[in-house]
Ligand SMILES: Nc1ncnc2c1ncn2[C@@H]1O[C@H](COP(=O)(O)OP(=O)(O)OP(=O)(O)O)[C@@H](O)[C@H]1O
């Protein structure tokens with residue numbers, strides 16, 4: 520469960536708000552898609568939720584834990600996959616995963632079995648002994664996903680996680696997201712691929728110019744825009760009016 524109340528952020532104090540008075544509740548048991556044009560404020564919002572950025576105003580809670588007053592407890596609750604997978608390049612894949620596991624105090628037996636399971640699903644067994652600097656973009660993306668999910672967080676927060684994944688890996692990650700939500704836990708991810716949002720999400724949040732312009736199920740969205748044939752048309756219509 521993720522809750523935002525009155526969250527705003529301006530990068531340049533004189534500039535416009537990158538996100539403006541965001542209020543949202545992301546309940547457990549659901550996959551929530553975060554969509555919006557380039558520069559709308561998705562990454563900024565996800566960085567605020569995960570404590571990478573501090574909001575100028577407002578509060579964020581994860582599973583009821585306040586990011587400002589209980590940051591360590593709150594941070595244990597989620598796994599975050601950032602939009603750029605180019606970190607820890609000097610480590611080998613397995614070293615990186617072990618590093619992630621040790622930060623979160625993952626039991627060694629659990630670590631071993633989770634790595635084996637995810638490596639198999641992502642076809643990464645052989646790559647684990649190579650340095651991340653030698654990985655392709657998609658392989659880097661996969662190792663970041665594995666590292667973020669190793670401690671079995673309740674809340675998954677992923678910034679464009681499917682970008683650059685091959686069809687098999689994208690399928691596996693979508694399946695993992697479905698399994699996670701079906702187990703009563705939460706997934707929040709941003710995407711530009713509206714077909715993915717349409718097929719995968721229980722609810723969507725549409726953001727434009729830092730403001731939420733829609734939050735609800737796709738059925739609710741379709742009811743509001745009966746003239747539009749598909750999510751792409753609705754999206755374009757919404758953005759053009761905002
Ligand atoms: N580090 C930064 N310094 C200054 N302004 C920034 C910074 N990061 C983002 N912004 C601005 O904040 C706004 C929101 O950017 P953000 O990265 O959150 O958008 P986004 O929705 O993730 O876009 P995209 O779909 O391109 O990833 C934009 O106007 C952007 O120029």
Ligand SMILES: [Mg+2]
Pocket residue numbers: 561562563602678
């Ligand atoms: Mg972004």
